[in-house]
Amino acid sequence: MLQWGKVYIPRRELCLANVLQAGQAFRWILNEKTEEYSTTMKIANSPDYSIVMLRQHDDSFIEILGQEPWETLVSFICSTNNNISRITKMCHALCTNYGKMIGNLGSTEYYSFPSSEDLVENATEHELRELGFGYRAKYIIDTASKMVEDKKHYDNCSDTEFLTKLAKSNDYDGLREQLMSYSGIGPKVADCICLMGMKKDEVVPVDVHVARIAERDYKIRATNTDLLKLKELYKEQPITRKKVNLQLDFIRRKLHTQWGSYAGWAQGILFFREVGGTSGANTTGKIKKRKNEEESVKVEVNEQEHNDIIHKTKRSRVKSEQTN
DNA sequence: GAGATACCTGACCT
DNA sequence: AAGGTCAGGTATC
Numbered sequence: 001m002l003q004w005g006k007v008y009i010p011r012r013e014l015c016l017a018n019v020l021q022a023g024q025a026f027r028w029i030l031n032e033k034t035e036e037y038s039t040t041m042k043i044a045n046s047p048d049y050s051i052v053m054l055r056q057h058d059d060s061f062i063e064i065l066g067q068e069p070w071e072t073l074v075s076f077i078c079s080t081n082n083n084i085s086r087i088t089k090m091c092h093a094l095c096t097n098y099g100k101m102i103g104n105l106g107s108t109e110y111y112s113f114p115s116s117e118d119l120v121e122n123a124t125e126h127e128l129r130e131l132g133f134g135y136r137a138k139y140i141i142d143t144a145s146k147m148v149e150d151k152k153h154y155d156n157c158s159d160t161e162f163l164t165k166l167a168k169s170n171d172y173d174g175l176r177e178q179l180m181s182y183s184g185i186g187p188k189v190a191d192c193i194c195l196m197g198m199k200k201d202e203v204v205p206v207d208v209h210v211a212r213i214a215e216r217d218y219k220i221r222a223t224n225t226d227l228l229k230l231k232e233l234y235k236e237q238p239i240t241r242k243k244v245n246l247q248l249d250f251i252r253r254k255l256h257t258q259w260g261s262y263a264g265w266a267q268g269i270l271f272f273r274e275v276g277g278t279s280g281a282n283t284t285g286k287i288k289k290r291k292n293e294e295e296s297v298k299v300e301v302n303e304q305e306h307n308d309i310i311h312k313t314k315r316s317r318v319k320s321e322q323t324n
Numbered sequence: 325g326a327g328a329t330a331c332c333t334g335a336c337c338t
Numbered sequence: 339a340a341g342g343t344c345a346g347g348t349a350t351c
Contacts, residue, residue: 076346077348079347080346083344083346185348207347209346
């Protein structure tokens with residue numbers, strides 16, 4: 001069954017290319033002729049995958065992304081020390097090799113994102129390396145295996161259901177501790193999963209770029225006393241204690257305090273401005289580089305501007321929740 | 325226990 | 339044309 005719906009949002013408030021090809025998501029395919037984006041995903045509470053297409057008219061618009069926890073988790077394991085076009089390629093490789101065929105539209109075949117069971121049953125580290133995953137191959141196999149094990153305590157639930165339960169039964173610190181128990185998930189990846197896969201809008205994933213912005217534009221820098229306090233805070237969390245970088249963690253906390261409950265999305269916008277260009281998949285199967293649709297200009301950001309960004313982000317987020 | 329170092333790959337640059 | 343650098347980090351020593 002093919003259905004189109006309309007959601008109106010001005011392009012200046014949300015540009016599909018800037019959301020779907022900017023390093024949040026890696027599995028949207030752009031048909032350059034029709035300018036439609038497509039992917040497979042679970043809709044609402046359905047356990048099955050559907051093909052989803054999005055088209056942006058000059059005056060139209062969609063919502064900010066809230067992705068599947070499991071797919072987000074695996075995608076961001078792939079993201080470490082890597083570039084967007086290769087991450088995109090890897091995510092598609094996972095689907096076409098280990099996912100299930102959902103159907104095809106035109107000449108494009110659509111696959112589901114593989115579950116942890118799919119990966120444990122069919123994938124090996126060696127094979128993933130041959131597919132170009134590099135050292136992340138081991139992380140993915142180890143993580144999928146542990147996920148299958150962990151889920152045995154929760155009868156027959158999906159990866160996403162399991163992760164959603166984790167999110168519900170833990171506070172942020174506890175959830176992060178759980179996420180970082182998997183191979184290949186450190187503080188940055190865990191925070192990306194929280195923000196983009198678990199709707200924790202306040203979480204700011206701190207990477208080299210965000211750290212630079214924070215230090216350069218906000219003069220945020222932890223003192224020794226600050227670091228000692230944080231260390232004390234994590235003494236009951238062995239994994240966090242081991243994996244976290246206290247200096248970056250201080251920045252994360254400070255940005256949350258300063259930017260409030262939608263800090264993560266404000267960060268996304270600032271990151272986009274800082275780094276600019278990106279890439280994505282299209283129906284030819286080629287992964288292309290693309291440029292930021294706006295001018296990629298480095299600017300001195302001031303407080304008023306940041307407030308505007310956060311306000312705008314929050315408004316979009318609230319609107320998207322109303323349409324759900 | 326903080327801090328340096330290795331790690332796959334491929335696009336881009338010199 | 340071969341060689342270096344970089345990409346939204348993590349694991350390991």
